[in-house]
Amino acid sequence: MIDYLCIIKKYYTEGSDAYNLLVKHSIQVADLCMTLAEHTSVEIDRNFTYEAAMLHDIGMFLTDAPSIFCFGDKPYICHGVLGRELMDSLGYPRHALVCERHTGTGLACDEIIAQNLPLPHRDMLPVSNEEKLVCYADNFFSKSKIADAKSPDEVRNQLRKYGEGTMSRFEALYKMFPFK
Numbered sequence: 789m790i791d792y793l794c795i796i797k798k799y800y801t802e803g804s805d806a807y808n809l810l811v812k813h814s815i816q817v818a819d820l821c822m823t824l825a826e827h828t829s830v831e832i833d834r835n836f837t838y839e840a841a842m843l844h845d846i847g848m849f850l851t852d853a854p855s856i857f858c859f860g861d862k863p864y865i866c867h868g869v870l871g872r873e874l875m876d877s878l879g880y881p882r883h884a885l886v887c888e889r890h891t892g893t894g895l896a897c898d899e900i901i902a903q904n905l906p907l908p909h910r911d912m913l914p915v916s917n918e919e920k921l922v923c924y925a926d927n928f929f930s931k932s933k934i935a936d937a938k939s940p941d942e943v944r945n946q947l948r949k950y951g952e953g954t955m956s957r958f959e960a961l962y963k964m965f966p967f968k
């Protein structure tokens with residue numbers, strides 16, 4: 789087990805607005821992951837998933853997103869890849885991949901190129917079951933407004949603007965991790 793709160797406190801001042809928001813949001817995602825893990829037939833490493841869910845947004849402080857108390861200079865869309873770099877530097881490559889691959893329903897290299905996103909040109913799609921679960925669960929919560937989980941239809945409506953690839957990946961994840 790890794791001490792995820794200790795890692796978060798390295799980069800976020802305990803009790804600050806950014807810390808409180810990150811921890812609240814991450815607990816919501818981690819808890820939903822645990823609920824979904826109970827009802828799926830796919831194999832899930834639950835301890836790892838909980839840790840990775842708690843750390844998936846660790847890179848957000850490096851981005852320029854004042855509405856969520858982040859005052860860095862990188863575009864917000866980079867928070868996953870920034871989190872990956874950070875977790876890699878700490879020696880946690882498996883957690884790092886969850887960070888990189890959680891944005892939306894993941895990003896394919898051709899989508900990054902076509903949308904001219906400020907990201908490295910490689911696939912950032914969730915591959916392992918644990919990467920898929922964290923990516924999926926994250927869509928049900930917003931960071932800008934801590935609230936109860938959205939419904940699957942609310943998530944669909946919010947993802948539609950990102951195109952066909954995003955939508956079909958969402959439907960595949962929806963089948964993989966049913967709500968019961």
Ligand SMILES: [Fe+2]
Binds near residue numbers: 813817844845926
């Ligand atoms: Fe998140």
